[in-house]
Amino acid sequence: MGFSGITRIKRAKGLLRASVLAIAATAMMQAPMAQAEDSVLTVNMHSDLKIVDPIWTTAYMSRNYGYMVYDTLFAMNTKGEVLPQMVDTFKIADDGLTYDFTLREGLKFHDDAPVTSEDVIASLQRWGQKDAMGQKMLTFVAEMTATGDNSFQFKMNEPTGMVIQALGKPSSNVPFIMPARIAATPPGDQITEYIGSGPFVFLEDEWKPGDKAEFAKFEGYVPRSEPADGLAGGKEVFVDKVVWKVIRDQQTKMNALSKGELDVIEQPAHDLLPLMEQDENIKLIDLNPFGSQYTFRFNVLHPPFDNPKIRQALMYAFDQEEFLFAAVGDEAYFKTCKAMFICGTPIATEKGFEDMLSGNIEKAKEMIKEAGYDGTPVLLMHPTDLTILEPLPPVAKAIMEDIGLVVDMQAMDWQTLVGRRNKQEPVAEGGWNAFITAWNSVDNASPLTTPFLNAGCDKALFGWPCDEQIQSLRDEFSREPDPAKQLAIVEKLQMRVAEYPTHIHLGQYLQPHAMGKNISGAPVSPVPAFWGYKKD
Amino acid sequence: MWPYLLKRILATIPVVLVVMVIVFLMLRLTPGDPAANIAGDAATSEDIAELRVKLGLEEPLPVQFAIYAKNLLKGDFGESFYYKRPVMSMVADGIEPTLSLALFTIVIACLIAVPLGTLAAFKQGSWVDRLIMAFSVIGFSVPVFVIGYVLIYFLAVKLEWFPVQGYQRIGDGVAGWAYRLILPATALSVIFIALIARMTRTSVLEVLNEDYIRTARAKGLPQSKVLLKHALRNAAVPIVTVIGIAIAILISGVVVTESVFVIPGLGLLTLDAIQGRDYPTVQALILLFSLVYIIVNLLIDVAYTLLDPRIRY
Structure with missing residues (x-):
């Protein structure tokens, strides 16, 4: 190599050094940008916010959005009790036929208009046309009238124990209160104005689908004086803004959290939890004590699950622990629970399921024989794109094959499954026999809210169970105000479900939030809520 | 050169038409129902059926295509099923x-x-x-x-x-x-x-x-x-x-x-739209991508003439 060659190498080295210095300088200049701002809480939710009308859809993200922007008349605390939220006082007449409510002073919407009883009634009417529990409640209500600007009254057809429970319903559809003009939107149409009276204002201009949604603290919000407890109590906000940032890649989420670019991950993947536990910048907190519940859903319209005995056989064959180990892995994050309405709730009982859900294969084999199973294959839908569900169908398939069923497990994406599960046609014409999903446990914490328990034939959810006894027991439950008697009804209900299974509960799992160690005050709640958060 | 360019530009019209038809049909023939997804897990069959009507998905395919093509001619690419925003504003973002x-x-x-x-x-x-x-x-x-x-x-x-x-x-x-x-x-x-x-x-x-x-x-x-x-x-x-x-x-x-x-x-x-079966968004994006391919290819052909004087159209 000649002199000119050496010179070129020197030049190249100089150039490389200069480039590295330039990058480093840029990095230093930009370093503060990489950190989330102190007054802004940046959160990665489990999905993108797509629909901003929490009455129009039952999607969880829209419900979560609802808790940011709207307030509720009543709300559920961490013990499962329903307490007044927007309501200041309420009185139920001794005969149970009149309910009088008074709103708290100082409630106002984000446009500074006061919240009135007219707004409340209009909101409940819209909700009552969409939500199953709302529909049921309104069958008891003869009349809803405004008795003053901030007071209203329900006149009932007959007494019921469900009014307060329904008004404090924690999950989709939640009876959020909107201005009357917005609530006048037909329930089949989406609202187009996003004004509530909740602790956060939705920043519509900052909403970038697929990227982020932003919420500013509502300065006019008057929290209750009691401390926050679940979805009830004082919703005090300590950050200026909450940003829901869409990050799809689990590894990127974890790296961003570790570096302080994110503050909270709502649902970190279970397989990354051990790594996060070792990260000095990350802490894991379980904010939903009830967790979520896996459920196996039958389609009762077609063989072989049109035969209750075959469905019953599966209740004997399935072992909750096998499913939970496959999907969650770490025992710290799951628990087996034979109570259909969630362990830890006042109506939790194992009645009817004592000898089921524990992997009794021999018993199940006998039942399959007795049922006269003719070898009709079970079409089991297998969603391969949702990590929290993907491991479950292979477990179900193996167990079903063990007891002598023929299983055709078909892989598909979740959207295909969602489209297919609504088809009532036979399997050969695009129908289905079974799939597995998960519900937020609060959805399954009552016979009235558990979506898969509706056995109203064509009125039921996909799977279409059809059973008069289940329906009448649910109805009985809705009329019964005494908790002890409600428990007795639940026991009867579970015994009936053991005979006529509508679905199988496969156990509960916990989904901790991951957050930076500088974050505190996160409220314990079955639904993600963002009041109470502080950022050091 | 100019006649060649004009010919190439005119040739994009049938290509775009073919893309439109293929994408339209492929989306409708792919399993999955946007209405079921939008309505949420706890929605009843009635809710979903009502939503399908509102989204125009119950119309026969030729009618759906005619509406789509007519709107496209007016420069209207439609509205996202989910976000209720014009598709073009999302694409522009x-x-x-x-x-x-x-x-x-x-x-x-x-x-x-x-x-x-x-x-x-x-x-x-x-x-x-x-x-x-x-x-x-x-x-x-x-x-x-x-x-x-x-x-x-x-x-x-x-x-x-x-x-x-x-x-x-x-x-x-x-x-x-x-x-x-x-x-x-x-x-x-x-x-x-x-x-x-x-x-x-x-x-x-x-x-x-x-x-x-x-x-x-x-x-x-x-x-x-x-x-x-x-x-x-x-x-x-x-x-x-x-x-x-x-x-x-x-x-x-x-x-x-x-x-x-x-x-x-x-x-x-694109990924989100395909996963969610957001037909209007997917249709607009695929159309856009096909146009990008056509334009890039055209620019490449033009660049040849600049780089190699022997190439003439």
């Missing part, structure tokens, strides 16, 4: 990040790949050539998300030189915009560096054996001049073709990179 990433990537790739390829050809058979070609093979073989994770781990998490994720709009500051694109563009450029370097080497090698190169050398021209002025320019046609195709690929298909580095571009928009 995604264009800047994707275009920025594509251009950044292609600039990095060209700046590195063309000199490397030329050098490899010039040093054919030497250790330099083998080293460059080995890098090229590795560049082809390693998936972009692996490169992305490695870069993030070392340069963002360990050294903290760069942010882990995120995109800054150019309107919010050019420095921040460029700074945030360095990692994703670097990760994405590796495969294109490999591709362009190989193509450059092959093209330059072919040219280096031509008589006029020998003549240039015989005239005593410096090697750099021989390489840059005589060899590279004459080898440029296939290189430009590859670069053009790379740009089209980058604009229409950088889903993985956008996902790993959280860049809200067209790739992620």
Whole structure:
């Protein structure tokens, strides 16, 4: 190599050094940008916010959005009790036929208009046309009238124990209160104005689908004086803004959290939890004590699950622990629970399921024989794109094959499954026999809210169970105000479900939030809520 | 030239029509129901059926297509089933990040790949050539998300030189915009560096054996001049073709990179729209991508005439 060659190498080295210095300088200049701002809480939710009308859809993200922007008349605390939220006082007449409510002073919407009883009634009417529990409640209500600007009254057809429970319903559809003009939107149409009276204002201009949604603290919000407890109590906000940032890649989420670019991950993947536990910048907190519940859903319209005995056989064959180990892995994050309405709730009982859900294969084999199973294959839908569900169908398939069923497990994406599960046609014409999903446990914490328990034939959810006894027991439950008697009804209900299974509960799992160690005050709640958060 | 251009532009019309029909039919024939997804898990069959009517999905396919085509002629690409926003406003939001990433990537790739390829050809058979070609093979073989994770781990998490994720709009500051694109563009450029370097080497090698190169050398021209002025320019046609195709690929298909580095571009928009069966959004995006391919190909053909005076249309 000649002199000119050496010179070129020197030049190249100089150039490389200069480039590295330039990058480093840029990095230093930009370093503060990489950190989330102190007054802004940046959160990665489990999905993108797509629909901003929490009455129009039952999607969880829209419900979560609802808790940011709207307030509720009543709300559920961490013990499962329903307490007044927007309501200041309420009185139920001794005969149970009149309910009088008074709103708290100082409630106002984000446009500074006061919240009135007219707004409340209009909101409940819209909700009552969409939500199953709302529909049921309104069958008891003869009349809803405004008795003053901030007071209203329900006149009932007959007494019921469900009014307060329904008004404090924690999950989709939640009876959020909107201005009357917005609530006048037909329930089949989406609202187009996003004004509530909740602790956060939705920043519509900052909403970038697929990227982020932003919420500013509502300065006019008057929290209750009691401390926050679940979805009830004082919703005090300590950050200026909450940003829901869409990050799809689990590894990127974890790296961003570790570096302080994110503050909270709502649902970190279970397989990354051990790594996060070792990260000095990350802490894991379980904010939903009830967790979520896996459920196996039958389609009762077609063989072989049109035969209750075959469905019953599966209740004997399935072992909750096998499913939970496959999907969650770490025992710290799951628990087996034979109570259909969630362990830890006042109506939790194992009645009817004592000898089921524990992997009794021999018993199940006998039942399959007795049922006269003719070898009709079970079409089991297998969603391969949702990590929290993907491991479950292979477990179900193996167990079903063990007891002598023929299983055709078909892989598909979740959207295909969602489209297919609504088809009532036979399997050969695009129908289905079974799939597995998960519900937020609060959805399954009552016979009235558990979506898969509706056995109203064509009125039921996909799977279409059809059973008069289940329906009448649910109805009985809705009329019964005494908790002890409600428990007795639940026991009867579970015994009936053991005979006529509508679905199988496969156990509960916990989904901790991951957050930076500088974050505190996160409220314990079955639904993600963002009041109470502080950022050091 | 102009008649040729006009002919090419007119030829796009049937192509666009075919794309429209194929995409429209493929979406409707793909399993999945947007109404069921939008209505949520606890929605009843009645709710879903009502929503299908509102979304126009219960109309016969020819009617749906006629409505779609009629609106398209008026410049109306429709409204997203989910976000209730005009599809074009969502596409417009995604264009800047994707275009920025594509251009950044292609600039990095060209700046590195063309000199490397030329050098490899010039040093054919030497250790330099083998080293460059080995890098090229590795560049082809390693998936972009692996490169992305490695870069993030070392340069963002360990050294903290760069942010882990995120995109800054150019309107919010050019420095921040460029700074945030360095990692994703670097990760994405590796495969294109490999591709362009190989193509450059092959093209330059072919040219280096031509008589006029020998003549240039015989005239005593410096090697750099021989390489840059005589060899590279004459080898440029296939290189430009590859670069053009790379740009089209980058604009229409950088889903993985956008996902790993959280860049809200067209790739992620397409992925979300397909997963959610958001028909109007998918239709608009595929139409846009097909137009990009057509335009890029046209520009490549035009570039040929500039690079090689023998080519005339």
